[in-house]
Amino acid sequence: MFRRLLDFIAPRSCVVCGRRLGVSDDILCPSCVLHLPRTDFHQSPVDNPMARLFWGIIPVERVAAYTYYAPGSELARVVYELKYHDRPDIGVALGRMMATEMQTAGFFDGIDLLVPVPLAPRRERQRGYNQSRQIAVGVSEVSGLPIGDCAVRRTVFKGSQTELSRWDRQENVEDVFRLRDADSLRGRHVLLVDDIVTTGATVTACARELLKADGVRVSLLAFGYSKT
Numbered sequence: 001m002f003r004r005l006l007d008f009i010a011p012r013s014c015v016v017c018g019r020r021l022g023v024s025d026d027i028l029c030p031s032c033v034l035h036l037p038r039t040d041f042h043q044s045p046v047d048n049p050m051a052r053l054f055w056g057i058i059p060v061e062r063v064a065a066y067t068y069y070a071p072g073s074e075l076a077r078v079v080y081e082l083k084y085h086d087r088p089d090i091g092v093a094l095g096r097m098m099a100t101e102m103q104t105a106g107f108f109d110g111i112d113l114l115v116p117v118p119l120a121p122r123r124e125r126q127r128g129y130n131q132s133r134q135i136a137v138g139v140s141e142v143s144g145l146p147i148g149d150c151a152v153r154r155t156v157f158k159g160s161q162t163e164l165s166r167w168d169r170q171e172n173v174e175d176v177f178r179l180r181d182a183d184s185l186r187g188r189h190v191l192l193v194d195d196i197v198t199t200g201a202t203v204t205a206c207a208r209e210l211l212k213a214d215g216v217r218v219s220l221l222a223f224g225y226s227k228t
Contacts, residue, residue: 017032026096045107061218062220065197079196112189113147113189120156139193152209154177177208190210
């Protein structure tokens with residue numbers, strides 16, 4: 001009743017198309033949810049286009065992204081709202097949506113801990129939250145997996161990756177992550193969570209720090225995978 005009353009007073013709209021949302025809808029209308037460009041990578045988490053980014057670079061157990069992502073697309077509006085318009089609720093909703101569909105294929109089986117890719121402290125203060133952690137919160141709500149906020153930290157922000165080439169992206173994230181609590185990771189299977197993966201430079205740099213802990217195994221999950 002309260003939700004219905006709130007929707008009557010302040011109607012919510014779909015982040016993608018702007019249509020009015022129903023009481024049971026979250027951030028997207030049913031039509032936009034249906035037409036999301038899903039990758040289905042979680043059905044083949046060992047061998048898929050995103051997983052191949054890391055072959056011969058870092059050892060990863062399984063890799064998946066929920067959707068294909070293209071800058072300037074309608075879906076990009078969702079990520080833009082999440083990152084730049086003070087909408088942390090979008091990240092949580094996306095995380096729940098991803099996890100609900102992926103858990104039926106057993107993607108989270110054997111995972112011990114969710115680790116969101118951290119932002120530099122100054123960057124997080126400016127934004128007010130870490131969008132990757134918000135996604136991890138949604139995944140945690142569905143999967144029941146804990147979030148390891150203290151496992152790794154980002155020491156500095158060298159600038160956005162958006163306009164950089166593949167090689168510049170790698171240099172931009174070199175030596176920016178530091179392992180904080182190796183004991184909490186020892187012998188555990190960690191799922192590293194990010195918002196968008198393009199070249200894989202950021203998650204590679206972060207995963208390398210996690211892999212310094214004894215016996216740790218790493219898998220990767222992102223909301224979007226950009227083929228550009």
